[in-house]
Amino acid sequence: MKGIMLQGTSSDVGKSLVATAFCRLLLQDGVKAAPFKSQNMSNNSFVTMDGLEIGRAQGIQAEAAGVKASALMNPILLKPQNDRASEVVLLGKRHVTYDGMAYRKGFYETGRAAVATSLSVLEKEYEAIVIEGAGSPVEMNLQDRELVNMSVARMADVPVILISDIERGGVFASIVGTLSLLPKEDRERVKGIIINKFRGDRSLFDDGVKWIEEHTGVPVLGVLPHLGDHGIEQEDSLGVAAVTRRKGLPEYTQLSIAVIQLPYLSNFTDLEVLLQEPDVSLTWVRSPEEMTVMPDVLIIPGTKSTIQGLRELKRLGWGKKIEQCQQEGVWIIGICGGFQMMGEGLEDPFGTDTGKKGETERGFGLFPSNTVFQTEKEVMIKRGCLLSETGDPLFVIQGYEIHLGQTVMKNNDQFCSFIKMDYGQTGGYWSPDQRIIGTYLHDLFRTPNARRYLLNSMRRSIGLEEVKGNVRRPDVYDELANSIRPHLEWNKIREMMGLKA
Known part of the structure; x- marks a missing residue:
């Protein structure tokens, strides 16, 4: 399969936003691409034109890619109802409500089959797939039945780029720690690293890039600036503050x-x-x-x-x-x-x-x-x-x-x-x-x-003046793509995806 998978050292490092940017970059380059996230957990959903429900992020990424959103792009959506149970939406339709343990025991094979089928269909319809992981790929207590990180990368047989958030601190430990916890086969699949949410003079981090590459053997393919108010919707509760x-x-x-x-x-x-x-x-x-x-x-x-x-x-x-x-x-x-x-x-x-x-x-x-x-x-x-x-x-x-x-x-x-x-x-x-x-x-x-x-x-x-003038929504996806393209080794990333540079 031609494509790439974006994984993160933790939640909220910017995987969804970077995936959205990749979708628009590919559209700008004339590539018909589709977003994909095997399993999403969010109460912010998106309704496709055929009345099916997927994660909001994949709906937004489809918009950025210039394609019609499909339930195949997010075959499993978990919608938390309380601290222990979530509604499972399977291929866009309400399936059942599970608690955590019952879900892992009773749904894994069904979910895995839906993920495999979705990837197979998307591969035939699109030139490239931009796959997003969830959380961290090294949640050690979940490795035997995970459906959203390295198991998907293996299923799709695509390279992985690891994203880390420098804003929260600990970027070196999070990258080295994540890579060291991955099994050898999965670690070899990680072909690049992206540092996200960098503030200030990029040249001040040159030594940091050199250190990461020397200690991991994995190239840094981008140091992305902190974008502030980028105008693209946040998906999960961590984005409420925005x-x-x-x-x-x-x-x-x-x-x-x-x-x-x-x-x-x-x-x-x-x-x-x-x-x-x-x-x-x-x-x-x-x-x-x-x-x-x-x-x-x-x-x-x-x-x-x-x-x-x-x-x-x-x-x-x-x-x-x-x-x-x-x-x-x-x-x-x-x-x-x-x-x-x-x-x-x-x-x-x-x-x-x-x-x-x-x-x-x-x-x-x-x-x-x-x-x-x-x-x-x-x-x-x-x-x-x-x-x-x-x-x-x-x-x-x-x-x-x-x-x-x-x-x-x-x-x-x-x-x-x-x-x-x-x-x-x-x-x-x-x-x-x-x-x-x-x-x-x-x-x-x-x-x-x-x-x-x-x-x-x-x-x-309440006695305020009305706001006048035409209302025009800027193309936030082009703005996003144009703001990060100069900070990426984009030609190298295209080559990783199996596309011509």
């Missing part, structure tokens, strides 16, 4: 948005695009006490365990705080699980949300709605139209829905539809003053004109 900004503006010129950081938070990437607005201040809060001043907007995002998350919010005192926010005119937005919590009640007759059949919980009561969790998950791309306060169509929008719950709004003329989907369905509701909003639609704010319209409504309500 979706935060306190603008250096006077407080009275900011639109302040607070987001409740739920347990088992899902699809927090819904919110990253808000940082493209020039006057938005966005912060995460776990408890009401952390919200020292009342924000202009409070967002309740999605979670993989809605009832458990709702109970935790009540325990922390969010019930009274949300009521206070409503009384003081704060805009309150619920997305997916957050929308479900804003209703009057939640029911789990089959145990698909809590793991226990028959569980129920009262919601915050902002909407006259009831949610019942089903056995079949709704996963689909949806298109529709954003409506004005008077119900007039404004902008075409596109997003996706992923949910087990079905929410029924009781007859109540006070709450109007603000999104009308293509087939006449209601995509979301808001109150008469538009300040209470609920929707299942992820990526609502990614439609630039819709985001600008909604935020301008919020700005007007």
Whole structure:
């Protein structure tokens, strides 16, 4: 197989971002490439055009590669529901919920077969495969049944580049330690090293590069700069900190948005695009006490365990705080699980949300709605139209829905539809003053004109000036690729992949 595998000395060293850059570099070079990650663990997912669910990172990497995302690019997706159990999504569809030990014992052969099949199909359809590993390849207690690092490199028979993060310190020990723990066969597969997140004058690290190459015998193929706000979505909970900004503006010129950081938070990437607005201040809060001043907007995002998350919010005192926010005119937005919590009640007759059949919980009561969790998950791309306060169509929008719950709004003329989907369905509701909003639609704010319209409504309500001008999303993938190409031995990497330099 023509391709490369990117592994890391630990989590959050930048494997996903470098893989995204490689996908765009290959597209710029005229190579039809596909991303691949055999097994991903994340509650931030991506819906393919055929209604299948994969990890968000592989969806983004497919965009960077200029190809249509496929479930073959991430055959196994693990979505944590609590500290012990995860929902397994196999080839894009909900498969089963396992705890850790049962997963290792009962799923390994099934998972391995799915990985092998996916690689075989992708090899026939693409000129090169950019494979991403997970965590570290030397988690010694998991070596016998791992499905995501060296076992995949062997299966695909591709060379490996090891990535290490210099920002966190210990780069020399992490590289040498990782290589020393690998079996000889796997160590020989590592053909290059990339140092990521370097700050300052690159020449100051020349001696470091020389030391690494002398002590490992593996060439350093790049020292990549720290990119800061690169504009590409983060996938896992380690990236939540990146979706935060306190603008250096006077407080009275900011639109302040607070987001409740739920347990088992899902699809927090819904919110990253808000940082493209020039006057938005966005912060995460776990408890009401952390919200020292009342924000202009409070967002309740999605979670993989809605009832458990709702109970935790009540325990922390969010019930009274949300009521206070409503009384003081704060805009309150619920997305997916957050929308479900804003209703009057939640029911789990089959145990698909809590793991226990028959569980129920009262919601915050902002909407006259009831949610019942089903056995079949709704996963689909949806298109529709954003409506004005008077119900007039404004902008075409596109997003996706992923949910087990079905929410029924009781007859109540006070709450109007603000999104009308293509087939006449209601995509979301808001109150008469538009300040209470609920929707299942992820990526609502990614439609630039819709985001600008909604935020301008919020700005007007608190006396801020509207933001004018055309909204244009920069090509962040080209910017990423162009920013790291000069810092890579790219021709050597292409040769490793079996491509002409």
